[in-house]
Amino acid sequence: MLSVPGCRDAVQELYPRLLLAVLSHVQRVIEQNPLENMVVYRKECGQGHRPKAFDPSSCALEAVKTLLSGAGYFEVLDYVEEHRGWDLLSSPSEYYCGIMEITSAMVKHFKPLHLHRIFNKLIPLLNSENEHDKIMSRAFYAQLLWHRSVAQSLELDVLAPLKKWIQEPNPIMRLLGLRGISNLALHPGKEREKVRISAIIAFGKMLKCVNKYKPGPVIHNEIYCALVPLMLVMQGNNHEILKVSQN
Incomplete structure (x- = not known):
């Protein structure tokens, strides 16, 4: 559904909630340390090409990429790729660094209104009893402050x-x-x-x-x-x- 033409406006409207959900899922998957040779999905790559195999971690990351492309945020995809963001996200010890790379990309390419929508979704998670949610939300929070309008928020x-x-x-x-x-x-x-x-x-x-x-x-x-x-x-x-x- 996320990649269906004509759904971009709906995906952008739900983007803050969906983003936190798929990134939270990524963290839970990598914490389980799944086997790299465990194939859970094969994606057809066109005639003459072998299907691409996905392990659990790759599937979780693919969901993030699908969300970004479905929302039309291709600049974010390119930035994360250039800054090794996917590698960082797939590492249990460097996951929070990957979150900050995605956030940096959004700070560079999003309008302030979109950043504030994400920022507001983070506030209830900052002191969550769930350690996964706490690390993810705090990494987002810290790096969103790179944007001046977020840093000078009057409500907080x-x-x-x-x-x-x-x-x-x-x-x-x-x-x-x-x-x-x-x-x-x-x-x-x-x-x-x-x-x-x-x-x-x-x-x-x-x-x-x-x-x-x-x-x-x-x-x-x-x-x-x-x-x-x-x-x-x-x-x-x-x-x-x-x-x-x-x-």
Whole structure:
């Protein structure tokens, strides 16, 4: 149905809900660690070509691709492909990075109204008891703040959840908090001083986390990506900032 011509408007209307559903399904599939040679579906590729075999993970990813193409979001498909997003999504340890790549693509190519519709769907999931939903929604949330109109949303204190995440013991949650704060730091506004202080706190906690847990190259790379905007926003002569940096 998603790829049926004439259904694009309906798919776009339901897109936020469908997107979260199919990506949640991807995470549940890869967590089960299915065998790569387990064929659950074969797709005909035209005369003279052998059918393409899909394992459970490939099927789950194909559902995401079908949704994006059915909605007409081909630029997002291209961006995710170019940035290894599908490989990241299919890895249990890098799934959240894949979510951020999809989000980055949408930030680049979607209108603000569409981003806000997705953002609003995330709010009830941020503190979900389901760990899968929590990681997925927080990865979306942190990277959607890359867009200025989302970061400056008037209906929500977007900084408050991020400050809580950097206090959590899970290094991925701390990293998502760090990424969100670094994205907020890119935008000018009346909350900039609060963001500066939070940036210093977040970076300090993340460094302690690195020393304690010895994370792998994926988390190290994400820390480096967040470092530049954090270093920029930490510049200044505000007395509160200096006080925090000395603690």
